[in-house]
Amino acid sequence: MKLARRAALAAMLGAFSFGAQAADTVKVSVYQSVSDAGIYIANDKGYFKEQGIEIDVVQLDSVSSVVTALASGQIDVAGGAPSAAIYNSVRQGIGIRIVADKGSMRKGGGYICLVVRKGLEDQIKSVADLKGRKVAWSGTGIGTTNEPALDHMLKQANLRDSDLLLQNLTFGDSLAALASGSVDAAYLIEPLAQSAEQKGIGKLFMTGDQMYLDQQVAVLLYGANFAAKKPDVAKRFMVAYLKGVRDYNDAFVKNKDRAAIVSILTKNTTVKAAALYDKMVMPGLNPDGAVNIAGMTDDMKWFQSKGYLKEPVDVAKAVNMSFVDAAIKQLGQY
Amino acid sequence: MSNEVRISAQAAKGPSLFRRLTASHGFMAVASPIVLLLLWEVAAQARLLDPRFFPAPSSVLGELVTLTLSGELPINLGWTVQRVLIGFVCGAVPAILLGLVMGLSPLLNALLRPTIAAIYPIPKIALFPLIMLIFGLGETSKWVIVGIAVFFQVFFSTLAGVVNIEHIYLDVATNFGASRWQAYRTVALPAALPFIFTGCQLGLGMALIVVVVAEQFGTKLGLGFMIWRSWQIFEVRDMFVALIVVALLGYGSQLAMLALERRLVQWKPKSGSQEVKT
Amino acid sequence: MLGASASNDKRAGPVKISIDGLSKTFASGKLTVTALDAFDLRINEGEFICIVGPSGCGKTTLLRILAGLETPTGGEVRIARGDGNRPLSSMVFQESSVFPWMRVRDNVGYGLDLRGIDRGMRDRTVAHFLELAGLARFGDAWPHQLSGGMKQRVSVARAFANDPEILLMDEPFAALDEQTKIILQQELLRLWSETRKTVLFITHSIDEALVLSDRVLVMSGRPGRVRADIRVDFARPRFVHELKADAGFGRLWHEIWRLLDSSGKLV
Numbered sequence: 001m002k003l004a005r006r007a008a009l010a011a012m013l014g015a016f017s018f019g020a021q022a023a024d025t026v027k028v029s030v031y032q033s034v035s036d037a038g039i040y041i042a043n044d045k046g047y048f049k050e051q052g053i054e055i056d057v058v059q060l061d062s063v064s065s066v067v068t069a070l071a072s073g074q075i076d077v078a079g080g081a082p083s084a085a086i087y088n089s090v091r092q093g094i095g096i097r098i099v100a101d102k103g104s105m106r107k108g109g110g111y112i113c114l115v116v117r118k119g120l121e122d123q124i125k126s127v128a129d130l131k132g133r134k135v136a137w138s139g140t141g142i143g144t145t146n147e148p149a150l151d152h153m154l155k156q157a158n159l160r161d162s163d164l165l166l167q168n169l170t171f172g173d174s175l176a177a178l179a180s181g182s183v184d185a186a187y188l189i190e191p192l193a194q195s196a197e198q199k200g201i202g203k204l205f206m207t208g209d210q211m212y213l214d215q216q217v218a219v220l221l222y223g224a225n226f227a228a229k230k231p232d233v234a235k236r237f238m239v240a241y242l243k244g245v246r247d248y249n250d251a252f253v254k255n256k257d258r259a260a261i262v263s264i265l266t267k268n269t270t271v272k273a274a275a276l277y278d279k280m281v282m283p284g285l286n287p288d289g290a291v292n293i294a295g296m297t298d299d300m301k302w303f304q305s306k307g308y309l310k311e312p313v314d315v316a317k318a319v320n321m322s323f324v325d326a327a328i329k330q331l332g333q334y
Numbered sequence: 335m336s337n338e339v340r341i342s343a344q345a346a347k348g349p350s351l352f353r354r355l356t357a358s359h360g361f362m363a364v365a366s367p368i369v370l371l372l373l374w375e376v377a378a379q380a381r382l383l384d385p386r387f388f389p390a391p392s393s394v395l396g397e398l399v400t401l402t403l404s405g406e407l408p409i410n411l412g413w414t415v416q417r418v419l420i421g422f423v424c425g426a427v428p429a430i431l432l433g434l435v436m437g438l439s440p441l442l443n444a445l446l447r448p449t450i451a452a453i454y455p456i457p458k459i460a461l462f463p464l465i466m467l468i469f470g471l472g473e474t475s476k477w478v479i480v481g482i483a484v485f486f487q488v489f490f491s492t493l494a495g496v497v498n499i500e501h502i503y504l505d506v507a508t509n510f511g512a513s514r515w516q517a518y519r520t521v522a523l524p525a526a527l528p529f530i531f532t533g534c535q536l537g538l539g540m541a542l543i544v545v546v547v548a549e550q551f552g553t554k555l556g557l558g559f560m561i562w563r564s565w566q567i568f569e570v571r572d573m574f575v576a577l578i579v580v581a582l583l584g585y586g587s588q589l590a591m592l593a594l595e596r597r598l599v600q601w602k603p604k605s606g607s608q609e610v611k612t
Numbered sequence: 613m614l615g616a617s618a619s620n621d622k623r624a625g626p627v628k629i630s631i632d633g634l635s636k637t638f639a640s641g642k643l644t645v646t647a648l649d650a651f652d653l654r655i656n657e658g659e660f661i662c663i664v665g666p667s668g669c670g671k672t673t674l675l676r677i678l679a680g681l682e683t684p685t686g687g688e689v690r691i692a693r694g695d696g697n698r699p700l701s702s703m704v705f706q707e708s709s710v711f712p713w714m715r716v717r718d719n720v721g722y723g724l725d726l727r728g729i730d731r732g733m734r735d736r737t738v739a740h741f742l743e744l745a746g747l748a749r750f751g752d753a754w755p756h757q758l759s760g761g762m763k764q765r766v767s768v769a770r771a772f773a774n775d776p777e778i779l780l781m782d783e784p785f786a787a788l789d790e791q792t793k794i795i796l797q798q799e800l801l802r803l804w805s806e807t808r809k810t811v812l813f814i815t816h817s818i819d820e821a822l823v824l825s826d827r828v829l830v831m832s833g834r835p836g837r838v839r840a841d842i843r844v845d846f847a848r849p850r851f852v853h854e855l856k857a858d859a860g861f862g863r864l865w866h867e868i869w870r871l872l873d874s875s876g877k878l879v
Contacts, residue, residue: 064565071386085568092386092570141554142566308567502709509679509703510723510774520722524713601713603756 023054024233026226029066029078030057032270034190035103035111035218035283036079040268041261042244051236063144066221070096076226077237082219082296082318084143084308090318091311095224097320098296100238100289101245103218105149109284110208112149112217113193116185117178117202124185124205127157134165136174136186143308145217146187148299152212178202191271194280207281216292216299218283227320238327242289246334249287252277287334289324389571394578397571411579413555417473417548418541418587421480426537429488430530434522437496450489458483458544462551471552476545483544484537491533495526528602531595538587546580557583625657628692628810629678629778635686635835636673647673649835650687657692658808662815662825664872670836671814675780678812679703693777699723702771706783708763710755710770717742717751719766723774737773744803745769761792765799772803779804779811786816794852797823801850818868822861823852830871840871 026048030036039055042048048055058075060066063085069075071094079102080086089096103111114135116124124130139146140161154160169177174186179201188196196202208215220241227234251261262277271277297315304312355361371391377383378390385393401407436443462479469475503525507517549558557576564573634651637644647670655661663671676682678689679701691700702723710719718725721738729737742748745765755763764784771779785793797820804811815821821828822844830840844864846855855861 062566064568067568083567085566088568092568094386094568142563310569502705502707503711505679505681505705506703506709506711506722508681509701510726511699512726516726520726521711524711527713599713601754601756603754 023049023052024230024236025054025056026077026233026237027056027058027075029060029069029075031059031079032268033079034265034269034271035285036269037248037261037265037283038102038220038241038245038285039079040244041247041264042240044264044268045244045247047240047243048237051240053233053237053240067094067096070094070221070223073223073225076223076230076234078221078223079218080221081145082216082299083145084303086221087300087303087309087313087315087318091309091313095228096221097224097227098219098291098318099222099227099234099320099323100220100241101216101218101286101291102220103216103283103285104292105208105212105215105217106284106286107209107213109282110210110213111190111281111283112146112208113188113190113281114153114185114205114211115178115188115193115196115202116205117181117183118200120184121203127153127159127206130154130157130185131159131163132165133184134167134182136167136169136177136183138169138171138174138187140166140168142168143303143306145215145299147306148302149208149212149215149217150187151302152215153206175201190280190283191276194276198279209284214292214295216296219291220289222320222323227323235323235326238289238323239330242287242324242327242331245285245289246287246331248285249334252282288328289321291319291321293319387570389574394571394574398575398578401572401575407575407579410555410557410560410576411583413553414545414549414557414580415583417476417480417545417556418538421477421545422484422534422538422541424477424481425484425541426488426534429485429533429537430492433489433492433530434496434518434526437493437499437526438518438522450486454486454490458540459547462548466551475552476548479548480541480545483540487537487540488530488533491529491536492526495529495533496522498529499525527599528595531591531599535588535591538591539584542580542584542587625659626692627654628657628659629653629655629812630690630692631655631674631687632690633687634674634677634684634689636670636677636682637685646835648677648684649837651836651838653829653838655810655812657810659827660804660811660813660825661827661829662813662821663829663831664815664818664821664868665829665831665836665839666833666872668834669831670834671831672782674836675703675782675812675814678778679780691777699727699774699776701778701780702774702776703780703782704764704767704771704784706786708755708760708767710758710763710766712755714755715751716747716753716755716758716766719755720747720769720773722770723776737775741769741773741803744772744806745799761788761796764788764796768796768800768803772807772809775807777810779809781811781813783814783816785820793817793820798852800824801848805849818865818872821868822846822864823850823855828868830868840868842868 028039030039043055058069060069060075060078063080063083066075066078066080067085067089070078071089082098086096086098105111124133137146137150138144140150150161150166154163167174167177167183171187171189171192174183174188175192175196177183178186178188178196179199185205186196186202193204197204208217222234247257247261250256251258262274265277266272266274271280293315296319300309300313300315303309349357355365374383374388375391378385378388398407432446436446458479461482462475465478465482466475469478499522503521504517507521512520545556546558546561549556550562553559557580560576561573561580564570564576631651631653634648635646636648637646639645647668651670651674663674665671673682677684678691681703693700710716711722714722717738720741721734724734724737738751739748742751745768747762747765747769750758750762755766758766768781768784771781785796788796801824813821813824815824825844828840828842828844829838830842831837832839842864846858846860
């Protein structure tokens with residue numbers, strides 16, 4: 001029945017688009033990571049085109065660059081993490097808003113994992129065994145979402161971050177450090193974790209959902225100009241995006257049309273080997289775009305306690321689900 | 335007569351207060367930055383400048399006081415200063431020695447100059463990953479990178495100073511029987527000293543630039559780390575505080591260098607000094 | 613007497629400087645310049661010799677060879693050493709050669725400092741020559757505070773204080789005005805009269821040559837040769853204003869002038 005409904009919608013939109021004017025360009029910043037799947041699928045399957053949108057993809061490397069670009073209107077939409085930088089920006093009146101989910105540690109979808117160096121599996125059997133060990137943990141010290149994950153994991157064994165010898169390396173450098181033996185364990189994002197196992201460098205120890213279930217680690221952001229001045233385009237974007245996310249869930253949760261989706265992802269993301277998609281932990285993307293506000297509030301408070309935020313921020317004010325709501329009104333629940 | 339010109343003493347008023355103040359260098363040096371800050375404050379309050387990206391000086395000042403009282407700023411400042419000083423010495427001492435020796439020995443000059451000239455154009459920031467690979471992420475790599483940046487500035491200035499020594503002074507040294515070492519001590523070094531100081535001033539400036547960049551890696555202390563971290567968590571005010579402190583540090587170190595030069599190079603004629611006639 | 617050749621004057625002391633067949637050629641790429649060619653000269657101890665001649669006649673080259681700043685390409689120079697361990701020569705240059713980074717007293721004591729003479733002896737020597745050169749009040753001054761004439765005084769004092777076997781002076785007063793020149797000539801004579809060292813003094817001024825020297829060597833153009841060797845017999849101590857009034861002065865002046873004029877331009 002769903003299929004029929006979608007077909008009818010497509011036909012209607014198709015009819016509309018015959019008389020439509022030139023497509024609206026939306027500038028989007030993504031990282032070529034698997035959690036950007038919703039955007040890549042929506043683009044390749046023509047959902048954006050259906051909505052009269054043409055996307056212009058840019059790649060920015062750091063949260064701060066993303067925030068600046070969004071605030072100045074250089075980009076309209078970005079993928080990002082709900083980190084201290086986002087909350088600080090919102091607090092300082094920079095008009096960016098969290099508008100949809102782009103990655104969370106739902107059960108089975110904890111796609112950033114701790115990998116233990118090959119050979120140490122007998123010595124490191126539980127979190128407590130990490131005490132005194134050298135661990136590569138990307139993003140420590142700058143208020144990223146990786147830090148609350150670490151904190152949650154350590155709390156399971158009543159440890160603190162000072163009980164470990166933490167090294168702040170990028171995910172890529174962390175893998176290299178694991179391989180060279182200069183660290184005993186590394187926090188790695190998929191597919192690097194899977195890659196480490198396959199190459200015999202390490203063994204998966206704990207997945208992100210086991211550390212901190214339902215942690216919100218990636219979100220879709222809208223710039224203030226975009227949301228305020230082009231609300232209709234923003235809504236249509238969301239419709240296309242959610243359709244892409246739903247196809248993703250169809251493929252990886254329901255195993256429907258998996259091969260086609262995998263080929264879209266191998267084409268657009270950095271994960272080029274189709275075989276990896278069978279083994280790696282796939283990011284959790286909520287098909288209704290929902291975000292974990294309670295979890296983000298906890299993380300915000302944690303950031304404040306660590307001094308990354310000088311004042312608390314009302315997370316609900318940083319979130320704007322109106323576009324998701326409007327899209328669901330049009331598409332229905334998943 | 336209607337055709338004459340009179341030259342006589344002027345009415346006793348003298349230049350106005352404004353005239354006198356603006357002529358005073360000391361007053362202008364202090365007044366002009368203050369005027370700029372006031373303009374900035376007015377512009378920020380009147381929303382002519384976006385306060386999100388250009389916070390008003392008053393709020394930055396408030397943050398500066400907070401960070402100073404909490405100790406965070408003095409600690410970070412101390413670490414940066416320490417790295418600059420150690421790196422500076424590591425770079426300047428070999429640079430001066432090498433500059434003096436190569437300036438007076440054409441053989442050594444021909445031998446070493448090509449190597450030095452080849453390394454110089456490489457941006458020091460680009461060398462940093464290599465240095466971290468060799469010396470690790472800790473303090474040593476920071477001293478080395480600062481030392482390298484300082485070395486080139488001081489070396490080339492020293493070399494220029496020695497090469498530009500008027501030949502007649504070296505003739506006097508030779509004629510009066512100075513040994514090689516005596517020629518360095520009595521002629522080369524003192525003659526090159528003003529150039530060496532210029533090189534040191536440039537070197538100090540470069541040291542500060544380089545250390546701020548180097549403090550992004552492998553440390554949680556220092557003004558450079560503060561700037562980088564503020565950018566990462568998007569705390570714009572903190573970034574300004576650290577930037578201003580870096581600027582003040584740069585300015586202060588230049589003044590210190592000038593004062594040192596005035597003490598060690600007493601023989602340079604100051605502007606306006608009078609000659610004694612036969 | 614006037615104009616007599618000096619080489620067989622029995623009043624002169626033993627030979628101090630013996631120059632035989634001295635040659636110096638400068639080569640720069642294809643260009644070769646012969647400054648001196650088979651130059652011969654005998655100078656006796658205690659003589660004040662002035663050398664006059666057109667530019668490029670090799671007189672500066674001669675002095676620089678004696679000073680150890682150039683090496684000859686042919687021939688030889690022999691300098692008789694006195695007793696004691698004196699440095700061989702001290703030179704006074706035309707351009708200001710006083711070290712700007714040393715105070716006047718440290719400049720004057722430069723040679724002594726290089727030779728490691730003990731502090732007390734050095735200070736006494738420096739004080740003595742500062743006094744003699746009229747610089748007593750300026751011992752602690754920096755050279756940039758002095759005029760050109762004062763700086764040359766320091767230069768001269770420095771050369772004398774070093775107590776060398778011979779003194780070499782290359783147009784030391786050429787850059788100064790007439791009055792300063794006369795004053796310094798007088799000062800030089802005063803300084804010299806104390807120890808009567810052997811002096812070679814280059815000048816373009818015939819006046820100066822006649823005032824200062826015992827012998828005037830007139831050199832010819834490149835390559836340099838001695839054209840005439842003229843005895844100057846005015847009694848010492850000499851005073852410039854007195855000499856100018858002397859009739860013999862004018863005649864000697866003319867003789868030298870003719871010699872110079874016929875061998876080329878004066879300057």
